[in-house]
Amino acid sequence: MTYSIEQAKEQIIRAGKELLDAGLIARTWGNISARISATQFLVTPSGRAYDSLKPEDIVLVNIADGKVPKGAETIKPSSEKGVHAAVYRQRPGVNFVIHTHQDYATAISILGRQFRLKNVKPEAKKVLGPFIPTARYALSSTKALESHVITSIRKYPQAKSVLLRNHGTVCMGADYEDAFAIARTLEEICRMKYEQLIGSDGLQDQIGSEDQNRVFDRVLRREIHEEYDEHYRAFENGKTHFLIETSTPCIVRAASYGRDIKAYVDDLAQIAGTVIRCLPEDASEQAIAKALGLGACGAVLIRGKGAICAGGTEEDAEAVAILLEKGCMAALLAQKVKAGSDDIPDSWKAKGVPKTGGKIEHIVYTQKYSKLKDQGEETC
Numbered sequence: 471m472t473y474s475i476e477q478a479k480e481q482i483i484r485a486g487k488e489l490l491d492a493g494l495i496a497r498t499w500g501n502i503s504a505r506i507s508a509t510q511f512l513v514t515p516s517g518r519a520y521d522s523l524k525p526e527d528i529v530l531v532n533i534a535d536g537k538v539p540k541g542a543e544t545i546k547p548s549s550e551k552g553v554h555a556a557v558y559r560q561r562p563g564v565n566f567v568i569h570t571h572q573d574y575a576t577a578i579s580i581l582g583r584q585f586r587l588k589n590v591k592p593e594a595k596k597v598l599g600p601f602i603p604t605a606r607y608a609l610s611s612t613k614a615l616e617s618h619v620i621t622s623i624r625k626y627p628q629a630k631s632v633l634l635r636n637h638g639t640v641c642m643g644a645d646y647e648d649a650f651a652i653a654r655t656l657e658e659i660c661r662m663k664y665e666q667l668i669g670s671d672g673l674q675d676q677i678g679s680e681d682q683n684r685v686f687d688r689v690l691r692r693e694i695h696e697e698y699d700e701h702y703r704a705f706e707n708g709k710t711h712f713l714i715e716t717s718t719p720c721i722v723r724a725a726s727y728g729r730d731i732k733a734y735v736d737d738l739a740q741i742a743g744t745v746i747r748c749l750p751e752d753a754s755e756q757a758i759a760k761a762l763g764l765g766a767c768g769a770v771l772i773r774g775k776g777a778i779c780a781g782g783t784e785e786d787a788e789a790v791a792i793l794l795e796k797g798c799m800a801a802l803l804a805q806k807v808k809a810g811s812d813d814i815p816d817s818w819k820a821k822g823v824p825k826t827g828g829k830i831e832h833i834v835y836t837q838k839y840s841k842l843k844d845q846g847e848e849t850c
Contacts, residue, residue, distance in 0.1 A: 478504035478512045479525040481646040486520030500570040501548035516546045549611035564642040566649040571638035574660035577800040579633040597655040604633040688715040703759040709766040710780045712787040717776030724798035725771040732822030734800035738793040740835035744828035
């Protein structure tokens, strides 16, 4: 079935709110679309919060070329509209697509594996199909990414989701309910796989717990001097106005190795750069400020403590903290794969965001961020 324009807008808005409630998307990351005919679909706009979407915000796009129809007055559509168009071209039976950066699926994607679903409940296999393929890494919002998604879809015609390496997921449903079930079930399966690979060291019992995950220990504001005396140098660049100290289990564990970590997920590379420095517990104010960088957003791990995340706004600093949490999840998995175990074949490799690709992502994001900020618009 295809949706009427009114139905499609209603379901897209509903999906955004329910995905937020389910913890499968955050801020403006990811995108949602619904097919309205054999030639067109509607998709979420770029950089708009899901809990504030209105019917007039949803954008019309052509399936054939992934572009907004000529002459149509519209706001800017999602930058990943081309991926949605590619799915609709390849899968005539798909009428609803959800693209997320959900935590466990994104962490698992760094392995680049094609997973056959064997020891899972029949209901999960019915929802997801027999395979979970992973598309090769490519810069977000590019033709290369579309091409890699198409390759995975063609190679695994029964798969209902595709992991995008170092990026996120694409979930392809016959309708809204089907797509949402795929996204939710995919995260459950990927969490099980993650916990299996991490092993029984107790970390997996802490990740995701309501009282410890994504807890911010302290928020420091540039305007309130008594709050940040020990971090005043981090505010000297003039762009950083908020610092967040965070010590979630993943972040503390990643910092405990005392080593810099790669950005294993591209949205972390976009906002904070390709490498996150790790400093000793007694790091100086100057060292922390240098590690955070000269931009508005940044992050640094502090061994034995956790991390400090910087942002031009409190929302930006929170975004860095959320992405660092996911990045540390992926980094811990990469460390486990590198160390090896009976559950992990020697041939498996966990790859971070390619250095060149990550730098491009970071430059594009920061330039776009600056322009949108100057125009008083939201970032995406």
